[in-house]
Amino acid sequence: MMDYKEWRHIFKLDPAKTIDAEDLEKICESGTDAIIIGGSDDITLDNVIDLLMRVRRYAVPVALEVSTIESITPGFDFYFIPSVLNSTDTKWVKDLHHAAMKEFGELMNWEEIIPEGYCVLNPDCKAAMLTNAQQVETTDDIIAYAQMVEHMFKFPIFYMEYSGMYGDVEAVKQVKSVLVRTHLFYGGGIQTEAQAKEMAAYADTIIIGNQVYENLEEALKTVNAVK
Incomplete structure (x- = not known):
């Protein structure tokens, strides 16, 4: 299986949203590098397992982006664990993570568990409200978070999450220029092949969700943009 650091394109599917079998097949057979299952609200063990089982019929790698401990289930290739760095609530930075370790630490396969330094950059999105994310004022602030992720926390991924809003290309470019080992994920507002191409010129991996x-x-056209 392809290493997650080689993924260029990911579709993110929300277990709380409905998707029919025909559309799911198009997504899984599109040539995308992976599917991430994750969302901000109404995430339950049942709807996560249901979507996992449906995606597992296809050859595409599938990861869980963990937002609730209750929804963690075996069967994924990877588990992405976000620490929301601009959250003002330690629950989203370390407390949920501590609770998960306490409950599942002995069972965890550390090869599958990928910590992400997350920066929520759209103050009006659900993720920002859920995590009490502080508005990030400048590109320099984002760069500082990226450097913390790489050099202090040594996380393999820095995720610029604009969630529903198309982000600042120049900011993505500048953040990429300071990262050496840490991989840059970009998500938010990509609606067209041209936007996908524009962000993929700088981000290591682009993530398409709402579209x-x-x-x-x-x-589906965004897959070709990065290939």
């Missing part, structure tokens, strides 16, 4: 549910045909 899957809003305009699937356009979302």
Whole structure:
């Protein structure tokens, strides 16, 4: 299986949203490098398992982005563990992580567990409200978070999450220029092949989420943009 650091394109599917079998097949057979299952609200063990079982019929790698401890289940290739660095609530930085270690630490396969330094950059999105994320004022602030992730926390991924809003290309470019080993994920507001190409010029990996549910045909075109 391809190493997650070689993924260029990911579709993120929300277990709380409905997707029919035909559309799911198009997504899984699109040539995307991976599927991430994750979302901000109404995430349950049942809807996570249901979506996992449906995606598992295809050859595409599948990861869980962990947002609730209750929804953790075996069967994924990877488990992405976000620490929301600009959250003002330690729950989203370390407390949930501590609780998960206490409960599952002995069972964990550390090869599958990938910590992400997360920066939520759209103050109006659900993720920002859920995690009490502080607005990030400048590109220099984002760069400082990226450097913390690489040099202090030594996380393999820094995730610029604009969630529903198309981000600042120049900021992505500048953040990428300071990262050496840490991999840059970009997510948020990509609706067209041109936008996917623009962000993929700098981000190591682009993530397409909302557009899957809003305009699937356009979302599918984003795969070619990075190949």
